[in-house]
């Protein structure tokens with residue numbers, strides 16, 4: 009642990025004190041689900057748990073606040089994000105995790121940064137957190153088991169497909185990173 013890195017228990021305590029209750033409960037369920045997915049996929053459950061714990065640390069911030077922080081943290085804001093600043097809570101959250109919670113593990117930070125949009129080439133930790141966020145029991149009543157990395161990839165692809173369909177149905181723009189992730193997952197499946 010580096011000098012400004014916080015113990016997981018301290019991060020947990022601070023988030024519990026600072027975050028709205030509903031949001032903290034979602035985070036807690038996502039953390040449990042992430043560990044549950046990580047183990048059969050042979051991914052470090054501690055890394056997945058830490059990323060899940062911090063993934064929504066900025067989800068309660070207002071749109072102007074997210075936009076201001078993005079500027080302060082030198083995050084490039086795309087047109088889609090300018091239109092829908094809530095999409096910035098991942099990139100801003102990753103920077104908060106680094107600055108305020110002392111997280112240095114780039115894989116953990118990357119999983120936080122891209123947990124909403126995904127990205128092509130996302131790490132296994134990133135995929136675990138992406139899926140856990142969308143399938144924690146508060147969001148999805150029936151959850152199918154993930155028993156391997158290839159099942160994890162298929163489950164993530166299913167989530168991206170669902171997102172694309174919802175965006176089309178509601179005439180919402182689709183984040184380019186989500187499209188890139190979908191194409192990458194399809195390619196990876198074809199190579200299996």
Ligand SMILES: [Fe+2]
Pocket residue numbers: 063064067097123124
């Ligand atoms: Fe989120």
Ligand SMILES: [Fe+2]
Pocket residue numbers: 034038063064141
């Ligand atoms: Fe979340």
